Amino acid sequence: MTPKPIAGAPATEGATPEKHPEPSSRRPNRRQLILDEAAKLFKQKGFGGTSMRDLAREVGMEAASMYNHIKSKDEILDLICTRIAHTYISQLADIEQTEASYADKVKALIRLHIRLMIEDGPAVSVANHDWKYLPEPQLTQFKEARKNYEKGFARLIEQGIAAGEFQPINVSVALFTILSAVRWVELWYRPGRELSAEELEDHIITMLLTGLAK
Amino acid sequence: MTPKPIAGAPATEGATPEKHPEPSSRRPNRRQLILDEAAKLFKQKGFGGTSMRDLAREVGMEAASMYNHIKSKDEILDLICTRIAHTYISQLADIEQTEASYADKVKALIRLHIRLMIEDGPAVSVANHDWKYLPEPQLTQFKEARKNYEKGFARLIEQGIAAGEFQPINVSVALFTILSAVRWVELWYRPGRELSAEELEDHIITMLLTGLAK
DNA sequence: TTACTTCAAACGAATGTTTGTTAGTATTTG
DNA sequence: CAAATACTAACAAACATTCGTTTGAAGTAA
Structure with missing residues (x-):
């Protein structure tokens, strides 16, 4: 069996087809970064054991700032x-x-x-x-x-x-x-x-x- | 210290807490009971997801009371x-x-x-x-x-x-x-x-x- | 402007634990 | 024996801390 590439991988890469037509949204995909770091921390310390402040420190912003990218x-x-x-x-x-x-x-x-x-x-x-x-x-x-x-x-x-x-x-x-x-x-x-x-x-x-x- | 007026007033609780301890004949191993119920709750909701008050409710006493039987x-x-x-x-x-x-x-x-x-x-x-x-x-x-x-x-x-x-x-x-x-x-x-x-x-x-x- | 991002500060709720006190029970003492 | 004492277990209340989340103001880029 040929193992196929797995869809929806962890990203770290904005899937935006950049080139030059639409340079307006040059996003560092913060949202995905939060999700990735959250997964690492949840794995390491559990969901309940990980605070939003822990996560924020890992992501590199304040806890409050993350609420612009995620709902809860x-x-x-x-x-x-x-x-x-x-x-x-x-x-x-x-x-x-x-x-x-x-x-x-x-x-x-x-x-x-x-x-x-x-x-x-x-x-x-x-x-x-x-x-x-x-x-x-x-x-x-x-x-x-x-x-x-x-x-x-x-x-x-x-x-x-x-x-x-x-x-x-x-x-x-x-x-x-x-x-x-x-x-x-x-x-x-x-x-x-x-x-x-x-x-x-x-x-x-x-x-x-x-x-x-x- | 200030002695508190406790007379009457079961304090917001309709269910009587069944005050009297049983005669000395019965000696339930409270400590083991706490450990057993804790294991059940930890399994069910995780260590971090289980509060001492949750555990106390399951054991049938107040959270503070458990500290007479366990250290932390x-x-x-x-x-x-x-x-x-x-x-x-x-x-x-x-x-x-x-x-x-x-x-x-x-x-x-x-x-x-x-x-x-x-x-x-x-x-x-x-x-x-x-x-x-x-x-x-x-x-x-x-x-x-x-x-x-x-x-x-x-x-x-x-x-x-x-x-x-x-x-x-x-x-x-x-x-x-x-x-x-x-x-x-x-x-x-x-x-x-x-x-x-x-x-x-x-x-x-x-x-x-x-x-x-x- | 407009839209977006960041953060300090603060919120109420919940956390583990300590405190002060009371009521029963066991043990010692007179 | 009874009275005085010590011990145990229970409780309400409060403790300091941390939690997830909201607010409002300031900054940035188009």
């Missing part, structure tokens, strides 16, 4: 979580539509998780850990989106079992083992590690698909 | 994390000393994790997620304890590979896959689930040792 602290959390949720869901849809074997589809999903964790780590961590602090309309929405994603993933495993590609294992156990196995990457992976991202993917896939025992 | 909010977190850490470490030592095969030792450790998560779920969750809010002398201690535990676990896997019981897989990947696979139990397991605790253990061990693929 809750909105920051919501934007981060929603972006990650959409990324997962759209990528799952892409993979579902391919013609590969179920084993390859599952492998592609595992690679997707690991790659996203490596490329967009802080945001993924926030979506994994701090989603529960979302305010109420969005909280339910997020949980539903996640449930749908899990259902889609589980369906692939089920179909793989039905097709004889997988062992007749409990689907929930397989699903959650895979989903959680991929989470440690966030705590473990450092760019300068002995393993490259692709090697890491290969090893995890081996472990999950063929198991530890000989 | 930080101490609560420390007591919970330390207890769990010691449990894991001593159980690992027990398993290391048995004469079983390495595969059986790893299986026993996996069972230990699952069982502890089921039997002592809230505390284990807190030790998994909120340890980073420990105050500084204890934070380093906790991280060291965890690192030692991981080293001991990794050694078992290494020896199992050397003995030919396991595939020559990357030890860190195997270790973290196992450790994380077991964490989802906390989010997933409900006492009234279709799977019993033992069945769950069996399925996870199968998944981890023999893998998903056929």
Whole structure:
């Protein structure tokens, strides 16, 4: 499977097609900077453990100034979580539509998780850990989106079992083992590690698909 | 000091606080009650998201009263994390000393994790997620304890590979896959689930040792 | 001008904790 | 035995601090 570039990456780059026609909005995209730094801090100290003043210091402005770019602290959390949720869901849809074997589809999903964790780590961590602090309309929405994603993933495993590609294992156990196995990457992976991202993917896939025992 | 007129006036409260303490026969361990309820709340809303007043309401007393039983909010977190850490470490030592095969030792450790998560779920969750809010002398201690535990676990896997019981897989990947696979139990397991605790253990061990693929 | 950005100051609410005090219970003392 | 004492656990009130957020004024660039 060819891993595609992941949409909606952390930015740091204004997507404005500059050139010279419209030089008026020469923006240093402060908003995205706030979101990026927020994700880093939320990952590091948790949503509740991060104050707007902490965040402001990291961004390089006063706390009050940030309210010209974002509506509230809750909105920051919501934007981060929603972006990650959409990324997962759209990528799952892409993979579902391919013609590969179920084993390859599952492998592609595992690679997707690991790659996203490596490329967009802080945001993924926030979506994994701090989603529960979302305010109420969005909280339910997020949980539903996640449930749908899990259902889609589980369906692939089920179909793989039905097709004889997988062992007749409990689907929930397989699903959650895979989903959680991929989470440690966030705590473990450092760019300068002995393993490259692709090697890491290969090893995890081996472990999950063929198991530890000989 | 100025003695306050307390006569009458339950102060804005319609629900009578049920003043009289029970006769001396009953001695509820208030301290442990506080720790237990704290673990539940910390798991549910996080350490930072739980106020001492929240906790007090759950315990059934005022926030100030709890300070007769515990020294600080930080101490609560420390007591919970330390207890769990010691449990894991001593159980690992027990398993290391048995004469079983390495595969059986790893299986026993996996069972230990699952069982502890089921039997002592809230505390284990807190030790998994909120340890980073420990105050500084204890934070380093906790991280060291965890690192030692991981080293001991990794050694078992290494020896199992050397003995030919396991595939020559990357030890860190195997270790973290196992450790994380077991964490989802906390989010997933409900006492009234279709799977019993033992069945769950069996399925996870199968998944981890023999893998998903056929 | 107009539109946007920044910040110091302040807001009310909530935080963990301390204080002063009271009521019961256990223990010692006369 | 009863009276005096000490201890425990509970409470309301207040503490200083920090929180997220709003306000209003000043600055900047088109």
